[in-house]
Every structure is written in structure tokens, then in C-alpha cells.
Amino acid sequence: MPLDDLRLRQIATVGRLSRPLGAAVALAGLLGFVAVIAAALGAHGTLAESEATRRPIQAIASVAGLHAVALLVLTVLQQMLAYGLARRLAGVAAVLIGAGAVVFATGVAAGLVGLPALGPLAPIGGAILMLGWLACVGAGLASLRRR
Numbered sequence: 666m667p668l669d670d671l672r673l674r675q676i677a678t679v680g681r682l683s684r685p686l687g688a689a690v691a692l693a694g695l696l697g698f699v700a701v702i703a704a705a706l707g708a709h710g711t712l713a714e715s716e717a718t719r720r721p722i723q724a725i726a727s728v729a730g731l732h733a734v735a736l737l738v739l740t741v742l743q744q745m746l747a748y749g750l751a752r753r754l755a756g757v758a759a760v761l762i763g764a765g766a767v768v769f770a771t772g773v774a775a776g777l778v779g780l781p782a783l784g785p786l787a788p789i790g791g792a793i794l795m796l797g798w799l800a801c802v803g804a805g806l807a808s809l810r811r812r
Contacts, residue, residue: 685756686740692763693736699770700730721777725770732766732794739801746808754804761797765790 703726712718736759743755769790775783 685760686743689736689740689759689763692767693733693740696729696733696736696763696766696770700726700733703729703770718777721773725773728766728769728794732762735762735801742804746804749807750810751804751807754800754807758797758800758804761793761800763797765793765795765797768793 703722706712707719707722707726712722739755739759739762743752743759746752746755767790768786772783772786772788772790775781775786
């Protein structure tokens with residue numbers, strides 16, 4: 666069975682990520698790092714002594730950790746999907762989920778360090794995360810279309 670040009674290009678790019686996908690993997694690593702630090706801060710030390718600081722730090726750890734894994738999965742998924750709408754939506758989902766997690770964590774952390782003006786970033790980040798997950802739904806539905 667002869668390989669078509671599209672399949673040959675897919676084979677040639679295995680192991681190499683585009684710049685946006687490479688950035689998504691790097692951001693996933695950063696979010697995972699933040700999640701571990703936040704989990705440690707929320708469990709130990711002076712920040713863990715107060716419920717008012719422990720809960721926001723745990724929220725940062727949860728959101729950053731969950732979405733770090735989601736970014737890695739979306740990166741692999743986008744490499745696996747054929748070119749087209751499903752692949753583009755997986756990329757959009759990765760961008761939105763990465764940005765939303767960063768904006769959410771920044772808003773929560775700003776409240777902890779006494780920068781209330783940045784507090785509204787948390788719900789904005791949450792809304793961006795929701796859009797990212799909807800883009801993920803779109804990628805899944807688009808991949809089901811007959812080719």
C-alpha cells in the first residue's frame with residue numbers, strides 16, 4: 666500500500682513539535698512545578714496554618730496540576746489527529762487551557778499577597794478554562810466527522 670504525501674509528512678514530523686506545541690509542553694511543566702510548590706506551601710509552614718491562606722493555595726495546586734496534565738494530553742492528541750478542524754481545535758484548547766490556568770493562578774496568588782486589584786483575574790481565568798474545555802469538546806466532535 667503506497668503512502669500518500671500527507672502520511673509521509675506526518676511520519677516525518679513524529680518527535681518534533683511545532684513552536685506552539687513546544688510552548689504548551691513547557692507551560693505544562695511550569696504549571697506542574699507551580700502545582701507541587703503550591704501543594705507544599707498549602708500543607709506545610711506558616712501559610713498552612715490559616716484556612717484563609719491554605720484554601721486558595723490548594724486551589725492553585727489543584728487547578729495548575731490538573732491543567733498541566735490536560736496540556737500534555739492535548740499536545741499528544743494534536744499530534745495524533747489528522748490535519749483539519751479537529752487538530753486546530755485541539756491546539757486552540759491547549760492555548761486556552763494554558764492561558765486560563767495561568768490567569769486563574771495569578772489572580773488567586775495576587776489576592777494572597779495583597780494585590781486585590783488583580784483579584785478579578787481568577788474568574789476571568791476560570792472562564793478562559795471553560796472555553797478551553799469547550800474547544801476540547803469541539804475537537805472530539807470534529808474528529809468524529811466522516812472523512
